[in-house]
Amino acid sequence: MSPFQPWAHGLDEIRFHGGIEGFSREALSELLENVPLAIAVTLGPDQHFAFANRLFRSALSLSQEDLIGRTACAVLGSRYTPEIKALSEKVFETGQPQELKDLALVLPLDAATYWDIKLLPVRDAGNRISGILTLAANVTERVKARSEAELQAREAALHNERLALAVEATELGLWEWNAQSGDTFWSERQKAIFGLGKDEPASYEFWLSAIHPEDRDRVVGSVGALSDPKSGGQLHLEHRIVHPNGEIRWIDSRGRMLYEIVDGELKPARLLGTILDITERRRGDEVRQLLVQELNHRVKNVFAMTSGMVALTAKNAETPREMAKALRGRIEALARAHELIRPAITGSELGDKTTSVHEIVQAVLAPHIDHGARPQIVLEGLPQQIGPKAATALTLVLHELATNAVKYGSLSVPEGHLRVSWTCNGNLALIWQEENGPLIAHAPELEGFGSLLSRKSVTGQLGGTIAHDWRREGLLVRIDLPLEQLDA
Incomplete structure (x- = not known):
C-alpha cells in the first residue's frame, strides 16, 4: 500500500x-x-x-x-x-x-x-x-518483508512440491475431514484407491458406503472413538473397501485427530490421515499362508503314501531284496512326481519345457503302479502337449487325487482298480475312475484342504471345471480344461 x-x-x-x-x-x-x-x-x-x-x-x-x-x-x-x-x-x-x-x-x-x-x-x-x-x-522494510514473504512462499511451494513427489512415490492417498463442518478433502491418489473419479466430489457418505459391510462397524467405531480427546487421537486400521464396480481392495489407513478448545472444552476439530493400497500384500500373505498349509498337507501325505507303498510292496515281494528294489523305485518315482509340483507349493520359477498329459499322469502314478499279473492302474489317451504352468497345476490336482486314492480309495487295497483316460475335442476332458476300493457311504460333508486346492487350481489357474461323483463303487472325477489354457 x-x-x-x-x-x-x-x-x-x-x-x-x-x-x-x-x-x-x-x-x-x-x-x-x-x-x-x-x-x-x-x-x-x-x-x-x-x-x-x-x-x-x-x-x-x-x-x-x-x-x-x-x-x-x-x-x-x-x-x-x-x-x-x-x-x-x-x-x-x-x-x-x-x-x-x-x-x-x-x-x-x-x-x-x-x-x-x-x-x-x-x-x-x-x-x-x-x-x-x-x-x-x-519503504525498504516493506520491500524486504515482501521479498522475504515471496522467498518463504517459493520455499513453501518447493517444500510442498517435494512433499507431493514423496507422497506420490509412496503411493499414499491423503485425506482430511473437518469434524465441525463435515467438509472432506481427498487427494487424487486417495480417490483412485477408492475407485472415485478425480473430478468427482468426496464425501463422508461415499466413504461410509465404500467400506466393506463386514468391516464397517469396526471402522466406524474406531473413527467415532477419536471424538473423545482421551482416545489419544491416533488411528491405524487395515480393512476392505468396495469399488463402485464391485472390486474389493485392502487398505492401510492411518490418521490423527486434532483438537481445539471451544467454550473451555477440548473438542475434535480435524481428522487428517493417509491410506495405502495393500491389496497385493494381503494377497501375498494369503498365498504364503496357503503355501504353509499346503506344505504341511504334503508332508503328511508323503508319510501316508510312503506307508502305503511299504505295505503294498511287502504284500507282493517274495524276498527282502526284491522288496527293497521295488520300494526304492517307488520312492524315486514319488520324488520325481513331487518335483513336478514343487513350483506350485514353493512359488519358485517355472521352467520353459513342455510335456504331455500322458507324461504327467505316468509320473504322478508311477510310485503306485504294481507290475504284477493284474495291473491296478490303466492309462488311456492320445498325446497332448501342455505348457509348464498348466502342467504344474494339473500335476498338483492329479497328485492330490492319487494321494486320496492311496489313503482311502481304490489304491489302498490290492484288489482296487484305477482308470485314467483323456480325450481332446475342443477341450481336454480327463476322467479319473476308481473301482473295487472301499465302499463309499456318502460324499464328504465338508470340502477338505486338498479338494479345495484342486478346485482352485482347475478353476482359477486353468479356467476349467472339476466335478466329483462319489459313487458307492468308487470315486469318479471329470476335469474339463480349455485347450488354449494348456499352452501356458
Whole structure:
C-alpha cells in the first residue's frame, strides 16, 4: 500500500499565490521540516532546488546550503535516473501527478534502499506549472518483508512440491475431514484407491458406503472413538473397501485427530490421515499362508503314501531284496512326481519345457503302479502337449487325487482298480475312475484342504471345471480344461 493512500484528501498539486519567494524559509521549515516523508521543492524545467526537509537532506547526507539553487541532476548524480527524469518532464507536460513504486536507490549511508515517490505539479498565481513538489517515503522494510514473504512462499511451494513427489512415490492417498463442518478433502491418489473419479466430489457418505459391510462397524467405531480427546487421537486400521464396480481392495489407513478448545472444552476439530493400497500384500500373505498349509498337507501325505507303498510292496515281494528294489523305485518315482509340483507349493520359477498329459499322469502314478499279473492302474489317451504352468497345476490336482486314492480309495487295497483316460475335442476332458476300493457311504460333508486346492487350481489357474461323483463303487472325477489354457 502506498504511504500516501491513508491521506484524508487527495494531493494532486500545490499552488503558491505570490510565488515561491512569498514563503519564508522559517515558515517552510516549521511546516515541513519534521514531516516523516522526504520532501523537496524544485523550480523550473531544470528543477533547481528551492527547499528540502530534514529527511530529504539526511538521506543524501547534504545540508540545505548544498541543495538550494542546484539542479536535481547535479545533486542526485547517477541517482537521477532516466525514469525519474521522464516522470518529471511528464509532470510539466500533462500537469498530472506521477508516481513511482519501490524505486531502488543507493544512498550514501545505506547499501540499498527502496522508495515510493510522488511528483506533484506546483502552480503559480497564473496557473502555470512552475515546479515540482517531491514526496518520498522510505519503504525498504516493506520491500524486504515482501521479498522475504515471496522467498518463504517459493520455499513453501518447493517444500510442498517435494512433499507431493514423496507422497506420490509412496503411493499414499491423503485425506482430511473437518469434524465441525463435515467438509472432506481427498487427494487424487486417495480417490483412485477408492475407485472415485478425480473430478468427482468426496464425501463422508461415499466413504461410509465404500467400506466393506463386514468391516464397517469396526471402522466406524474406531473413527467415532477419536471424538473423545482421551482416545489419544491416533488411528491405524487395515480393512476392505468396495469399488463402485464391485472390486474389493485392502487398505492401510492411518490418521490423527486434532483438537481445539471451544467454550473451555477440548473438542475434535480435524481428522487428517493417509491410506495405502495393500491389496497385493494381503494377497501375498494369503498365498504364503496357503503355501504353509499346503506344505504341511504334503508332508503328511508323503508319510501316508510312503506307508502305503511299504505295505503294498511287502504284500507282493517274495524276498527282502526284491522288496527293497521295488520300494526304492517307488520312492524315486514319488520324488520325481513331487518335483513336478514343487513350483506350485514353493512359488519358485517355472521352467520353459513342455510335456504331455500322458507324461504327467505316468509320473504322478508311477510310485503306485504294481507290475504284477493284474495291473491296478490303466492309462488311456492320445498325446497332448501342455505348457509348464498348466502342467504344474494339473500335476498338483492329479497328485492330490492319487494321494486320496492311496489313503482311502481304490489304491489302498490290492484288489482296487484305477482308470485314467483323456480325450481332446475342443477341450481336454480327463476322467479319473476308481473301482473295487472301499465302499463309499456318502460324499464328504465338508470340502477338505486338498479338494479345495484342486478346485482352485482347475478353476482359477486353468479356467476349467472339476466335478466329483462319489459313487458307492468308487470315486469318479471329470476335469474339463480349455485347450488354449494348456499352452501356458
